[in-house]
Every structure is written in structure tokens, then in C-alpha cells.
Amino acid sequence: MPQPTFRLQDDPVGGLPEEWDAAFAEIGERPFRARQVFRWIHTRSVADPAHMTDIAKTLREKLSTWQMAMPVEIAHAHRAADDTRKILVRFARRPEAGTVETVLIPPMPDEDDDDDDDEAPPVGPKSGLRAPARRVTQCISSQVGCAMGCVFCASGVAGLKRHLTAGEIVAQVLLGRTQLDPGEAIRNVVLMGMGEPLHNYDNVARALRLLTHHDGLDLSTRRVTVSTSGLVPEIERLGRDFKGEISLAISLHAPNDTLRSQLMPINRKYPLSELIPALRRYPLARRRRITVEYTLLKGVNDQREHARALARLLAGIPTKLNLIPMNPIEGAPYEKPEHQDVLDFQGILRAAGYSVFIRKTRGDDIDAACGQLALQGARAVKRSLPVFEAPGSGDHGRA
Ligand code: SF4
Known part of the structure; x- marks a missing residue:
């Protein structure tokens, strides 16, 4: 799918600060005004110039012909008993453009907070938190x-409808901030929702620059993770473009x-003989690791011989393994593995020296597997999934 040339006027939330400077120079405005608008969008989640209280009326009028609005809004939000919030997102003014999902996942009560003093603080619901x-x-x-087309994935079953723009990717985080509870802040952002991020490389790379920009959300690069099914050339491009600073999950x-x-099916194009060397070459910073996601499907890939083969395959790569017991999806023939098989699988890998975690399913009472809510969304808007909050009704994050 071709990527059209970026135009700030079409996707203001996707604009980089230097692009704002250049666009403002063209309309006779000074760079500090450009930064003011950028910060309103990226630190206060406000894109409508009418609500930018310190912007001159003449500038607001100039901006009135641009698409100055948040490109996403809440279609449905659903909160699980463990406070996981799954939000079905639709595209403002573009009802035909489909829906995607974003999920806010609070830490488990016993989860370690491995905070580092040398990194950017988390992104709070209000500027300055x-x-x-x-x-x-x-x-x-x-x-x-x-x-x-991964066979166990609801998004893969649906097929590709379109790439999100950079603004639509970043705006999910800006929207997510408005749904935080008091005292919460976004610490990590993972591109693990609907879609293959590296298949939409240009827009994702732009979004990564925005999410980590010091004038904007200012997330630590190590706290932003791109998860891929294994597009080898783009893994290498990501490593080059961001010098290995963006975390990688495979x-x-x-x-x-x-x-x-x-x-x-992507494995037929980029088999393990190409993928594994690409992981070895990824320019990881010292003490950083690649996250390996491994969904355990009962009787398919969850046996002891699979664990032993996996240990051999990953030998020498700094990794952290997440084992994900299959969360069955409607219409797919795969089942949740036996608990003992999961423990055995973990034990074999641990004995081989790997850090291995069993991912607990979050949001047990909502559909928390990749793509499921958005898939249901197409059907469920009619069936009325329980609505947690009306669009835009959260009171956090307002300027
Ligand atoms: S969303 Fe991820 S798991 Fe699902 S089909 Fe795409 S690459 Fe595969």
C-alpha cells in the first residue's frame, strides 16, 4: 500500500516540531507559536485551536482551514475487574475508516517497579505531572x-483494511491519557494492538519520533516497544533509524x-534462517534484551520438544521470553494449553538460562486477545457491548 507524502495540514497530530516550524514560517508565524501549538496537542491532548487559550485569535483563524482535531475518539470503552481498560477507537469524521483498539493495562499488585533514575518520567494525565x-x-x-494472516489471531482473520496515519497512532496515547485514573501515568507504550507495525513503517517511525520527543509526550525510547511478526528488512531499518534504542519484540x-x-504465513517469506540472524544483528544497547512472544497452543507448539528446540534456536541472543497461553478466539481451532504443560515449557527454558515469564491474561472478563475487541466492534456496535464511559466523558487530561 503506497504511503502518501506527509502534509501537516492533513494530519496535524502527526507533525514533527520542525514541520510545525516550517509550516508556521510559511504563514508568517514565529517558531515559538509553532511549539506552543505542538505542546497543546502532545502534552495536553488538545488539538482544537479554539481551546488553546494562549493562542492569538488571528492564528486560530489561520488554522481553521487545517484538520485541527483529534483524529480518534472513543466508540466503546470497557473496564475489567483488574482495571484493564479496553477502548474501541473510531476515527473522528471518518466513520467508514473502521475501528481499532487500544488497551490500558495497570501493573499487577505484585509487579516490580523497575524504575530507573536516568530515564524520562512517565506521562501523566495532565501536563507537568x-x-x-x-x-x-x-x-x-x-x-x-x-x-x-496469523492463524490464531483475530486481526489476521480480518485482513488489512488500511494503514493508520502517524497522527492516528499517536492520538491513541493522547486519548488513553484522558482515560487514566487519578494517580496513574503511562509508563510503557507497546505497538502490539491491531496490525503489523513494521508493515506501516513510515507512519510508525514518525509516531515513534513523536512519542519520544522531549517537547511532547517524552516517553523513554526503551519504554516504547515495537512488536513484529518478523519483517526482516524493516527490523534492520528500525535498528538503523533508531540506533537500537526502540525496544523490539518478536x-x-x-x-x-x-x-x-x-x-x-510471513515465515514463508522470511524464514527463521533470515529472522534469527536479523535479531542477532539488532543493535541493542548494553543490558537490553529482545522480547520474544510465544503463544502456547494446546498440542501444537507447547510440548517439551518445542521448548528444547526454542532454547537452541535463541542461543546467544539477549532475550526475555513471554509465554502466552492461548486465549481462544471465536472460530479458531486452537485451545488453551494445559497448565502443567505451560509450567514444563517454562522450566525447560529456565533451565537453559533464559528469563521466562508466563503472561497472565489481563482483562479476563473482556476480550483481551489481539484484535478481538475491534473485530467484535464491527458487529458489536449494534449488539451494544457494555459501555463504560461515553466518548470524551473522562475528566482527566483536560487542559
Ligand atoms: S496483528 Fe500480529 S498476530 Fe495478528 S495477524 Fe497481524 S502480525 Fe499476526
């Missing part, structure tokens, strides 16, 4: 649907080509 806070992870989407799900190609 820099106090310690309950650190929330936000999962965001990069495409409507997905072209990769959806592996199988320890050999035969099985992986059955589960993930």
Missing part, C-alpha cells in the same frame, strides 16, 4: 486489520520453519 504514579502500559494499534510462536509457516 511528574510525581511518582501508578505506571500503566498502553497497547496501541498501527493498522485497521492486518495483512499477516512474535515467534514456533521453534521451526514447518510449524511457524503453518501458524504465521
Whole structure:
């Protein structure tokens, strides 16, 4: 799918600060005005010039012909008993453009807070919040649907509808901030929602620059993770463009080509003989690790021999493994693995020296697997999923 040339007027939330400077120079405005507008959008989640109280009326009038509005809004929001909030997002003024999902995931009560003093503080619901806070992870989407066709994934079943713009990707975080509880702040952003982020490389790379820009959300690069099914050239491009500072997660799900190609068609294009060397070459900073996601499917890839093969495959790569017991999706033939098989799988990898975590399903009482809410959204807007909050009714994050 071709990527059109970026135009600030079409996607203001996706504009980089230097692009704002240049665009403002063209309309006879000074750079500090450009930065003011940028900060309103990226630190206060306000994109409508009418609400930018310190902007001159003449400038607001000049901006009135630009698409100055948040590109996303809440279609449905649903809160689980563990405070995970799953938000079905639609595109303001573009009802035909589909829906995606974003999820706010608070830490587990017993989760370690491995805070580092040398990194940017988390992003609070209000500009200037820099106090310690309950650190929330936000999962965001990069495409409507997905072209990769992984057989166990609801997004893959739906196919690709379109790439999100950079503004639509960033705006999910700006919207997420407005849904935080008092005392919460966004700590990590993971591109693990609907879509294959590296298939939408240009827009995702732009979004990464915005999410980590010091005049904007100012997230630490190590706290922003791109999760990929294994697009080898783009993994290398990401490593080059961001010098390995953006965290990388790889959806592996199988320890050999035969099985992986059955589960993930992308493996036929980029087999393990290309993917694994690309992971080895990723220019990780010292003491950083690649996250390996491995969904355990009962009787398919969850046996002891699979764990042993996985240990051999990843030998020498600094990794952290997340084992994800399958969360069954409607219409897919895969089942949740036996608990003992999950423990055995973990034990074999741990014995081989790996850090291995079993990911607890969050939001147990909502559909929390990749793509599920958005898929349901197409059907469920009619069926009326329980609505947690009306669009825009949260009172956090207002300027
Ligand atoms: S698992 Fe990820 S890459 Fe695979 S189909 Fe789903 S969204 Fe796409």
C-alpha cells in the first residue's frame, strides 16, 4: 500500500516540531507559536485551536482551514475487574475508516517497579505531572486489520483494511491519557494492538519520533516497544533509524520453519534462517534484551520438544521470553494449553538460562486477545457491548 507524502495540514497530530516550524514560517508565524501549538496537542491532548487559550485569535483563524482535531475518539470503552481498560477507537469524521483498539493495562499488585533514575518520567494525565504514579502500559494499534494472516489471531482473520496515519497512532496515547485514573501515568507504550507495525513503517517511525520527543509526550525510547511478526528488512531499518534504542519484540510462536509457516504465513517469506540472524544483528544497547512472544497452543507448539528446540534456536541472543497461553478466539481451532504443560515449557527454558515469564491474561472478563475487541466492534456496535464511559466523558487530561 503506497504511503502518501506527509502534509501537516492533513494530519496535524502527526507533525514533527520542525514541520510545525516550517509550516508556521510559511504563514508568517514565529517558531515559538509553532511549539506552543505542538505542546497543546502532545502534552495536553488538545488539538482544537479554539481551546488553546494562549493562542492569538488571528492564528486560530489561520488554522481553521487545517484538520485541527483529534483524529480518534472513543466508540466503546470497557473496564475489567483488574482495571484493564479496553477502548474501541473510531476515527473522528471518518466513520467508514473502521475501528481499532487500544488497551490500558495497570501493573499487577505484585509487579516490580523497575524504575530507573536516568530515564524520562512517565506521562501523566495532565501536563507537568511528574510525581511518582501508578505506571500503566498502553497497547496501541498501527493498522485497521492486518495483512499477516496469523492463524490464531483475530486481526489476521480480518485482513488489512488500511494503514493508520502517524497522527492516528499517536492520538491513541493522547486519548488513553484522558482515560487514566487519578494517580496513574503511562509508563510503557507497546505497538502490539491491531496490525503489523513494521508493515506501516513510515507512519510508525514518525509516531515513534513523536512519542519520544522531549517537547511532547517524552516517553523513554526503551519504554516504547515495537512488536513484529518478523519483517526482516524493516527490523534492520528500525535498528538503523533508531540506533537500537526502540525496544523490539518478536512474535515467534514456533521453534521451526514447518510449524511457524503453518501458524504465521510471513515465515514463508522470511524464514527463521533470515529472522534469527536479523535479531542477532539488532543493535541493542548494553543490558537490553529482545522480547520474544510465544503463544502456547494446546498440542501444537507447547510440548517439551518445542521448548528444547526454542532454547537452541535463541542461543546467544539477549532475550526475555513471554509465554502466552492461548486465549481462544471465536472460530479458531486452537485451545488453551494445559497448565502443567505451560509450567514444563517454562522450566525447560529456565533451565537453559533464559528469563521466562508466563503472561497472565489481563482483562479476563473482556476480550483481551489481539484484535478481538475491534473485530467484535464491527458487529458489536449494534449488539451494544457494555459501555463504560461515553466518548470524551473522562475528566482527566483536560487542559
Ligand atoms: S498476530 Fe500480529 S502480525 Fe499476526 S495477524 Fe495478528 S496483528 Fe497481524
